[in-house]
Amino acid sequence: MAKLKLLLPYNFTSFDHKALDFVIATFGNSKNVAVTIFNAYTPIPQIDTSATSITGKLKGSLSYLSQKISEQEAELQTIKDKLVENGFEDSAVDAVFQSRKKDVASEIIDLATAQKYDVIVISHKPGKATRFFTGSRYNKVISALKDLTVCVVT
Amino acid sequence: MPVEEKIDIDIFKVVFRAIAQSDNLEIMTNHLTQLLVAALEIKGCTLFALNPDTEELEVLASIGLSSKYLNKGPLLTGKSIGATLKKKPIVIRDVTKTDQLQYPDDAKKEGIGAIVSVPIQFYDKVIGALRLYHHEAWEISDKDIDSLLVLAENIGLAMTYTRMLNAFNTIKYAMQEIQPLGLEASEG
Numbered sequence: 412m413a414k415l416k417l418l419l420p421y422n423f424t425s426f427d428h429k430a431l432d433f434v435i436a437t438f439g440n441s442k443n444v445a446v447t448i449f450n451a452y453t454p455i456p457q458i459d460t461s462a463t464s465i466t467g468k469l470k471g472s473l474s475y476l477s478q479k480i481s482e483q484e485a486e487l488q489t490i491k492d493k494l495v496e497n498g499f500e501d502s503a504v505d506a507v508f509q510s511r512k513k514d515v516a517s518e519i520i521d522l523a524t525a526q527k528y529d530v531i532v533i534s535h536k537p538g539k540a541t542r543f544f545t546g547s548r549y550n551k552v553i554s555a556l557k558d559l560t561v562c563v564v565t
Numbered sequence: 566m567p568v569e570e571k572i573d574i575d576i577f578k579v580v581f582r583a584i585a586q587s588d589n590l591e592i593m594t595n596h597l598t599q600l601l602v603a604a605l606e607i608k609g610c611t612l613f614a615l616n617p618d619t620e621e622l623e624v625l626a627s628i629g630l631s632s633k634y635l636n637k638g639p640l641l642t643g644k645s646i647g648a649t650l651k652k653k654p655i656v657i658r659d660v661t662k663t664d665q666l667q668y669p670d671d672a673k674k675e676g677i678g679a680i681v682s683v684p685i686q687f688y689d690k691v692i693g694a695l696r697l698y699h700h701e702a703w704e705i706s707d708k709d710i711d712s713l714l715v716l717a718e719n720i721g722l723a724m725t726y727t728r729m730l731n732a733f734n735t736i737k738y739a740m741q742e743i744q745p746l747g748l749e750a751s752e753g
Contacts, residue, residue, distance in 0.1 A: 423632035453595035453626075456583045469579060472603035479629055486632065514591050540616035541623045543728045545591050 414445040414503065418528040420519050421448050421490055423483075426534035430564040431490060434532050439498035446494055446504050447528070450487050451511035451518040452480055484508045516551035523556055532562045568704045572712040576604045580716065590727040594626035597720065601697060602629050605709075608677060609698040612720065613640070615691055622694055625724075630698065634675040637668050650691050654710050655682045659702040679703035683713045687721040695720065 419434055421427045438444045455476050458469060491506045511518050523531055535549040542550075553561055580600050587593030598610040609629025613622035622640040657663045657680045660672045672680070678701035685693035695717050 423635070425636045428636075453592055453599070455599055456586075456596040458579060469576075469600075469603050472606055473599075476599050476603055476628065511592070514589055538616075538618065539623055540614050540618075541625055543731060544614055544625060544724050545727070546731050546734075 414443050415441075415530060416526070416528045417444055417446045417530045417532065418519070418523055418526075419446055419448050419532050420515070420534075421450050421487065422515070423450075423486065424534065424536075426536050426564065430532050430534040431493065433562070433564050435494065435497040439494075442500065442503075444499070444503065446499060447522075447526070448487060448490050448494070448504070448506045449509070449519065449522060450483070450507070451509050451515050452483060454510040455480070514545065514548075514551075516546065516548040516555075519548070519552055520555045523552075523559065528559055530560045530562065531556070532564060534564045537565060568706040570706045570708050571605050572709045577712070577716075580604070581719070584719070584723065590723065591626070593723065594720075595628070598626045598628045605697065607697055607703075608700045611635075611696050611698075612685075612693065613696065614693045614724070625693070631675060634671055637671045640667065650684075652684050652686060652689075652691060654684070654714060655680075656703075656705060656710065657681070658704060676700060681705055681710070681713070683710070683717045685717045685721045685724065687725045692721055692724060 415438075417434065417438065419430060421431065434446065438446070455473055458473075487506045487508050491504050494504045495501050507522070509518065509522075519531070519533075522528075531552065533549060533552055539547075542548075549563065553563075580597065583596040583600055584593055587596060594612045598612055601610045602608070607629075609627065611627040611630060612625045614625050615621075616623055619639075620641055624635060627635060655665065657665055659679060660666060660669065660677055663669070666672055666680075675698075677698045679699040681697045681699075681703070683695045683697075684691045685695055695713065697713075
């Protein structure tokens with residue numbers, strides 16, 4: 412029997428943690444669910460190397476940023492470990508840590524469409540001011556996807 | 566000993582080019598925080614938007630700080646680095662010697678030695694804050710603080726532009742939803 416494919420976008424917020432707890436509580440004992448934890452990170456910007464005295468110094472410091480991004484990837488693995496500790500099979504949990512080219516909502520929509528997920532569990536904090544600047548991730552995902560179940564954890 | 570100035574015209578060029586090359590506020594603000602951390606050789610940087618309803622500072626972009634620190638609790642403008650709403654930069658040169666922090670113990674556990682907070686304004690109204698975190702006590706020069714204020718003004722412009730663009734797009738999508746339901750029919 413085909414496994415239910417569940418996508419869990421995860422950006423390390425307290426609301427994402429609640430979404431993770433929901434996935435564990437609801438699907439943790441099911442052997443028929445495959446979970447993908449997804450984080451889209453912003454890659455380090457390209458710097459014009461033909462320029463200035465600062466470039467060399469800046470390039471040296473960029474390795475610190477790479478280290479921070481690696482730490483984020485490692486933290487995503489700990490989320491996978493938590494799922495496995497709570498009843499999911501190791502082979503049924505996948506962590507996708509992906510460089511983003513657009514906003515996170517569009518990356519979620521692209522992945523969900525391309526990989527044909529059955530369920531998305533997404534966190535949503537109502538009344539956030541940041542939605543005015545970046546748009547509401549929840550609204551974009553809900554309105555763009557069809558033929559799948561979206562669970563919203565608030 | 567004179568305090569070293571770190572933000573010069575070359576840093577400005579690199580930072581502003583990164584801003585100009587992004588058409589997406591999420592990516593632009595993340596690049597901005599990344600470049601400031603690299604240029605100033607500091608621990609981390611966070612860009613906040615101010616929620617006028619709750620008076621909380623909400624994270625727009627951040628680099629260098631742990632998720633545990635970022636999720637430590639709501640940042641209330643009345644308590645968090647008190648003068649955020651007073652439109653002035655705040656320099657906490659040593660976190661062990663201040664009463665201006667809302668979560669001083671969390672800052673120490675995170676390995677933060679000093680914090681600089683610069684208000685982001687638009688039309689003389691605070692809409693957010695740019696905060697820089699150093700590993701150790703930090704003597705930042707007055708000129709660097711001035712440079713950060715100029716940068717913050719430009720971030721304020723970009724945030725406001727994006728906010729208006731989002732509002733227009735919301736109206737556009739709503740009209741697209743309404744149109745098939747009868748607006749064309751009413752013309753005939």
